[in-house]
Amino acid sequence: MKPKLLLCLALVLGDRLAAFSASAIDTSSLRVVAIPSKTEVRVKETFNVALRIENPTTTSQTVRLLSWSWDQEYKASNTNISWIGWACTRNFPRNIEIPPGGAYTNELEMLIPEPISDKAFSFRMGFTPINSEKSFWSDAVSISVTPQAAAVAKVKLKFVKVDSEETESQDGHGENAVDGNPNTYWHTQWHGNSPGLPHEIIIELLPPSAIKGFTYLPRQDESDHGTVKDFEFYVSDDGRDFGQPVKKGTFEPGKGEKIESFEPIKCRFIKLKAISEINGLPWTSAAEIRVIQSGEAASAKDYWRGNIGPIPSLHDSSKPDAIDSFVAAFLANGGLWLNGADGMDALAASPQQVVSETLRTAHFASGMMASYRILDIRKVRIGEFGVYTAVLADTNLGEMIVLMQNGSMTGHWWRRIYSADPPYNRLY
Numbered sequence: 001m002k003p004k005l006l007l008c009l010a011l012v013l014g015d016r017l018a019a020f021s022a023s024a025i026d027t028s029s030l031r032v033v034a035i036p037s038k039t040e041v042r043v044k045e046t047f048n049v050a051l052r053i054e055n056p057t058t059t060s061q062t063v064r065l066l067s068w069s070w071d072q073e074y075k076a077s078n079t080n081i082s083w084i085g086w087a088c089t090r091n092f093p094r095n096i097e098i099p100p101g102g103a104y105t106n107e108l109e110m111l112i113p114e115p116i117s118d119k120a121f122s123f124r125m126g127f128t129p130i131n132s133e134k135s136f137w138s139d140a141v142s143i144s145v146t147p148q149a150a151a152v153a154k155v156k157l158k159f160v161k162v163d164s165e166e167t168e169s170q171d172g173h174g175e176n177a178v179d180g181n182p183n184t185y186w187h188t189q190w191h192g193n194s195p196g197l198p199h200e201i202i203i204e205l206l207p208p209s210a211i212k213g214f215t216y217l218p219r220q221d222e223s224d225h226g227t228v229k230d231f232e233f234y235v236s237d238d239g240r241d242f243g244q245p246v247k248k249g250t251f252e253p254g255k256g257e258k259i260e261s262f263e264p265i266k267c268r269f270i271k272l273k274a275i276s277e278i279n280g281l282p283w284t285s286a287a288e289i290r291v292i293q294s295g296e297a298a299s300a301k302d303y304w305r306g307n308i309g310p311i312p313s314l315h316d317s318s319k320p321d322a323i324d325s326f327v328a329a330f331l332a333n334g335g336l337w338l339n340g341a342d343g344m345d346a347l348a349a350s351p352q353q354v355v356s357e358t359l360r361t362a363h364f365a366s367g368m369m370a371s372y373r374i375l376d377i378r379k380v381r382i383g384e385f386g387v388y389t390a391v392l393a394d395t396n397l398g399e400m401i402v403l404m405q406n407g408s409m410t411g412h413w414w415r416r417i418y419s420a421d422p423p424y425n426r427l428y
């Protein structure tokens with residue numbers, strides 16, 4: 001377990017250990033107070049902790065800490081608790097003057113990153129000013145830990161049948177709707193003959209499961225042929241009698257994943273029936289169909305993970321290269337991968353600096369990387385988000401992809417590292 005989830009790009013300017021006029025600091029009487037925003041938390045759930053350095057004396061006191069990642073001057077007495085740092089490009093020690101009776105307050109986003117056996121625990125926060133050998137500890141803060149809900153056993157989807165599929169002029173097999181890959185899709189026959197609507201696909205749930213909804217991901221390539229408009233959704237125990245639809249309606253337009261909900265019901269088979277196509281054409285297509293199980297969050301899936309195919313070692317100008325396929329996969333996900341801004345002040349001199357700093361941070365701050373070498377840096381266009389810089393790097397963890405910089409929004413940088421081996425986990 002990492003002691004900290006530190007995301008800071010710390011360019012420490014100046015020497016933290018530089019001689020400092022000690023006479024300006026008399027911290028012998030400082031008091032540290034830690035106040036959590038809540039006292040009952042779940043594992044991996046962040047909560048805020050206000051940290052206050054109080055000066056109970058009758059004279060001003062000065063403490064020295066880093067301007068941005070001031071949290072580096074703090075430590076927790078209990079290693080089960082951690083906190084989240086932040087992006088910063090300029091970081092320097094500075095003096096904070098605390099008036100008599102006053103306080104200097106900050107807030108940390110803290111969490112219990114890993115499951116723990118205790119239902120409750122306490123911790124103290126210790127503050128050690130720069131150039132000081134003395135640490136000031138808060139009183140103990142007690143937190144109770146709510147056990148994590150048991151994970152829902154994931155149902156497997158098995159293709160049963162479709163009424164029509166195009167297998168001659170393209171791979172439009174019905175299986176493609178449940179293969180987990182957003183870039184493959186079921187398409188009804190169009191070569192020679194185009195049987196008309198409605199079309200339907202039947203899928204088996206292994207094991208039979210209680211579901212409270214389903215999702216429909218339209219085909220993700222440039223065409224929208226076959227994209228379903230009006231639908232009916234059925235469930236069945238035997239795969240033959242589907243009765244009345246448990247849900248019918250009209251999908252939202254667009255290529256994003258559609259989520260449809262209904263009252264939880266246990267079943268062994270599902271059937272999606274396409275009633276109409278968005279352009280009034282006779283086809284049906286579906287990139288992915290999922291079910292939402294009872295007890296599972298009804299949210300869109302990060303389809304790109306694990307589904308972008310093998311990445312070649314370096315780009316070949318005669319065909320799409322690693323970054324192109326990576327970005328194509330992102331595009332297929334409607335740009336959802338760009339969630340969770342870690343925009344930072346645009347103080348870095350160049351995208352290359354952000355890349356090397358990101359890798360350096362992974363190298364040094366997280367201890368994840370022992371070595372790296374940048375193979376390729378390219379500008380790529382990512383949907384509506386504009387031109388970004390993407391990097392393919394060769395590292396001790398295998399090749400990995402770093403994404404980061406928006407060319408038009410100079411105030412925003414996006415830093416992500418993904419493993420370049422399936423399942424393309426986000427590493428940093």
Ligand SMILES: [Ca+2]
Binds near residue numbers: 286288
């Ligand atoms: Ca698919």
